[in-house]
Amino acid sequence: xxxxxxxxxxxxxxxxxxxxxxxxxxxxxxxxxxxxxxxxxxxxxxxxxxxxxxxxxxxxxxxxxxxxxxxxxxxxxxxxxxxxxxxxxxxxxxxxxxxxxxxxxxxxxxxxxxxxxxxxxxxxxxxxxxxxxxxxxxxxxxxxxxxxxxxxxxxxxxxxxxxxxxxxxxx
Numbered sequence: 419x420x421x422x423x424x425x426x427x428x429x430x431x432x433x434x435x436x437x438x439x440x441x442x443x444x445x446x447x448x449x450x451x452x453x454x455x456x457x458x459x460x461x462x463x464x465x466x467x468x469x470x471x472x473x474x475x476x477x478x479x480x481x482x483x484x485x486x487x488x489x490x491x492x493x494x495x496x497x498x499x500x501x502x503x504x505x506x507x508x509x510x511x512x513x514x515x516x517x518x519x520x521x522x523x524x525x526x527x528x529x530x531x532x533x534x535x536x537x538x539x540x541x542x543x544x545x546x547x548x549x550x551x552x553x554x555x556x557x558x559x560x561x562x563x564x565x566x567x568x569x570x571x572x573x574x575x576x577x578x579x580x581x582x583x584x585x586x587x588x589x
Contacts, residue, residue: 436460438481446474458484464493466563471499471519471553472521473530475507482508489546496548498556505547506530516549517542540588557582 424570436456437444443451456481461467467488485508497505502518503526505511511533518526523537536542541550541559544565550559561584565573571582577584 425528432466434460437476438562461485461493463490463491464488466494466496467576468560469495469497469501469504471501472504474485474502475503475558477504477507485510486539494546494548494563496550496556496559498550498559502526502549504528505549510547511549514547515542516544516547517551517555518549519552537589540586551588555588558588561585 433509434456435452436458437453437454438458440454440457442451445451461484467485469485481504483505485495489508491512495505495546496512497518499519500522502511502516503522505516505527506526511530513532515534515536517536517539519524520537523535526533527535538552539550539551541553541562543559543562548559548563550556557580561573561582564576574584
């Protein structure tokens with residue numbers, strides 16, 4: 419998973435931020451623009467693909483296919499908040515249970531009736547797909563994934579460094 423560069427036993431990870439068009443800066447809601455170094459090929463071989471929240475509700479075929487390919491190659495796919503819309507449009511949530519921010523739950527349920535929406539939890543772990551409610555619940559989902567893959571001790575160490583509870587109940 420990585421090399422310990424901190425001395426506290428928490429591994430460092432190889433993160434790749436990817437976009438469909440890396441030649442174009444990504445405009446943020448606050449007026450800033452972020453340069454993203456990787457195209458969608460950056461998803462190849464990823465252990466985990468994290469999909470951020472988004473205001474978009476429809477996505478280009480290259481993005482959807484890249485997510486399908488990553489899933490087919492065995493990547494765990496984790497969405498935060500409204501990022502669940504991307505997973506659903508890619509067909510990755512058909513017949514599954516998922517969550518998203520309560521604000522988007524009714525819209526999501528209408529748009530994706532083949533997915534069972536549970537808006538009363540912080541996250542849903544459906545094996546290779548994990549969905550989280552709001553952005554803070556994304557931290558809970560990520561710590562859950564670390565706990566699942568690397569153990570409770572590692573999740574606790576990461577939570578301690580972040581100054582967040584290692585596990586909390588939602589509802």
